[in-house]
Amino acid sequence: MRKSSVLLGALLACAVARAESTPPKALLVLSKGDLTLAIVDPASLKVIARMPSGPDPHEVVASSDGKYAYISNYGGGKYNTLTVIDLVEQKALPPVDLGALRGPHGLMFVGGKVWFTAEAAKVIGSYDPASKKIDWVLGTGQNRTHMIFVFEGLQRMVTSNVSSATMTMIEKSSGGRGDWDETVVGVGRGAEGFDVSPDGKEIWAANAQDGTVSIIDVATKKVVQTLAANVAGANRLKFTPDGKLVFISTLGGPNLTIMDAASRSEVKRVKIGRGAAGIQMEPDGSHVYVACTPDSYVAIIDLKSLEVTGHIDAGKQPDGLAWAVQGR
Numbered sequence: 001m002r003k004s005s006v007l008l009g010a011l012l013a014c015a016v017a018r019a020e021s022t023p024p025k026a027l028l029v030l031s032k033g034d035l036t037l038a039i040v041d042p043a044s045l046k047v048i049a050r051m052p053s054g055p056d057p058h059e060v061v062a063s064s065d066g067k068y069a070y071i072s073n074y075g076g077g078k079y080n081t082l083t084v085i086d087l088v089e090q091k092a093l094p095p096v097d098l099g100a101l102r103g104p105h106g107l108m109f110v111g112g113k114v115w116f117t118a119e120a121a122k123v124i125g126s127y128d129p130a131s132k133k134i135d136w137v138l139g140t141g142q143n144r145t146h147m148i149f150v151f152e153g154l155q156r157m158v159t160s161n162v163s164s165a166t167m168t169m170i171e172k173s174s175g176g177r178g179d180w181d182e183t184v185v186g187v188g189r190g191a192e193g194f195d196v197s198p199d200g201k202e203i204w205a206a207n208a209q210d211g212t213v214s215i216i217d218v219a220t221k222k223v224v225q226t227l228a229a230n231v232a233g234a235n236r237l238k239f240t241p242d243g244k245l246v247f248i249s250t251l252g253g254p255n256l257t258i259m260d261a262a263s264r265s266e267v268k269r270v271k272i273g274r275g276a277a278g279i280q281m282e283p284d285g286s287h288v289y290v291a292c293t294p295d296s297y298v299a300i301i302d303l304k305s306l307e308v309t310g311h312i313d314a315g316k317q318p319d320g321l322a323w324a325v326q327g328r
């Protein structure tokens with residue numbers, strides 16, 4: 001055997017030995033500037049690996065077992081794929097072709113399936129990784145159906161429809177024929193980021209153009225209060241795991257707004273940079289991670305002190321964030 005071959009083999013073996021495996025609990029960070037998905041170890045705050053994300057990545061979600069990630073390739077309605085990442089082997093797999101369902105954006109993984117929105121087609125749908133098929137599609141009839149939340153049990157879903165200034169509440173019909181009932185709820189202009197309270201009783205939607213927050217009662221499917229939250233340009237909204245606080249990011253200013261869920265009042269504004277998009281709560285409720293897109297870092301905020309405690313460099317223009325937890 002030639003010496004060069006032996007040397008190459010030794011170098012490759014060394015590289016494999018030095019490679020870091022994906023931690024059991026990992027933070028996933030999309031970079032729109034680099035077109036990558038970064039796996040971050042939350043203990044060391046180091047990027048363990050980067051994989052190609054596909055074109056214009058916006059949202060990411062992990063499978064329930066933490067082994068796979070799914071990325072929406074948005075393109076404002078131009079693209080029609082979900083990029084698939086093997087988080088264990090740290091490599092990209094063949095993408096999911098959504099066909100005519102263009103502009104995928106919002107994602108959730110519930111009941112063993114990937115649930116997604118497709119803006120250009122005005123639909124939501126589900127992809128079954130086991131059969132590798134899109135097995136269900138439902139139209140909303142609303143413009144820019146953007147984000148989605150699927151309740152456990154798969155009997156109820158909610159979408160935000162940005163350009164229609166509405167939220168759509170979708171519930172399994174009691175008729176027994178596989179029908180779904182849709183209730184369109186008018187909210188503020190630019191409704192995009194929203195979340196469902198941990199107890200499942202309320203939906204809070206941030207209205208980017210109006211700078212308000214609409215609170216919807218899930219039981220009655222009606223807006224019960226509109227908060228003058230002054231969150232113009234709002235991008236995402238998330239409850240803390242205990243349901244006590246609500247975090248709202250905006251791409252229109254330097255502050256992250258924190259509100260008290262019970263009193264409906266502002267608690268604090270935290271300066272995090274020039275603007276922010278994705279928000280992800282740590283499962284144990286200790287920290288919140290915020291993608292500061294214009295500044296190309298992810299801000300870390302301690303949920304006790306409500307102060308920024310650090311930053312993560314996970315690529316240019318970070319946006320979508322998710323947790324991948326193995327062994328669940």
